[in-house]
Amino acid sequence: MSAAPKTGDRAAQIMRDAVEHGKYQSSNLPDRRACQRLNGKGFLSRDKKDADLWFPTKRLIDQRTAVAALAEAIGADHDRELAEAAQADASGLVATVQRARALLDDGDVIRARIVAAGAYEQAKTEAAFAESSARRRRWLPRLAACRRMRC
Structure with missing residues (x-):
C-alpha cells in the first residue's frame, strides 16, 4: 500500500x-x-x-x-515546556501529549502518532471513569433515601 x-x-x-x-x-x-x-x-x-x-x-x-x-x-515558551515535560512524570497525560508533540517536531511522525494514540486512549478511559463516578455520586443520595424508606 x-x-x-x-x-x-x-x-x-x-x-x-x-x-x-x-x-x-x-x-x-x-x-x-x-x-x-x-x-x-x-x-x-x-x-x-x-x-x-x-x-x-x-x-x-x-x-x-x-x-x-x-x-x-x-518558541521559547514551547522549548521550556518541553524541558519541563521531560522532567515530569511520563505517565501524565500532558507529558505524554507534549512528548508526542516533540517527536512530531523532530520529524518522527510514526512514533508521534503511536504516543498520541496512547494518550488518546488514556484520556478516553479517564473520561469514561469520571463519567461513571459522577453518575454514581448522583445516585448515592437517592440510594440512601431508598434504604431509609425500607427500614
Whole structure:
C-alpha cells in the first residue's frame, strides 16, 4: 500500500510552496483539486490563462505571516515546556501529549502518532471513569433515601 499524503498535508505543502515561490504549478489532478479547494477558501487565486498556475492571495500571506510571528513569540515558551515535560512524570497525560508533540517536531511522525494514540486512549478511559463516578455520586443520595424508606 502506498503512503500517499493526506489532503491536509498536500494543501499545507501547496500553501507553503505558493508563499515561498510566489506561485504554484499544479502538476496532477489531486494537486489541482487541492488548489481548487484552497481557491474556494480564499487562499489561492488562479492564473487567467494557465489553469494549473496558482498564486497566493493576500489572505494567505497575512495568515502565514501572523502564524510565523506567533510561532517565533512562543518558541521559547514551547522549548521550556518541553524541558519541563521531560522532567515530569511520563505517565501524565500532558507529558505524554507534549512528548508526542516533540517527536512530531523532530520529524518522527510514526512514533508521534503511536504516543498520541496512547494518550488518546488514556484520556478516553479517564473520561469514561469520571463519567461513571459522577453518575454514581448522583445516585448515592437517592440510594440512601431508598434504604431509609425500607427500614
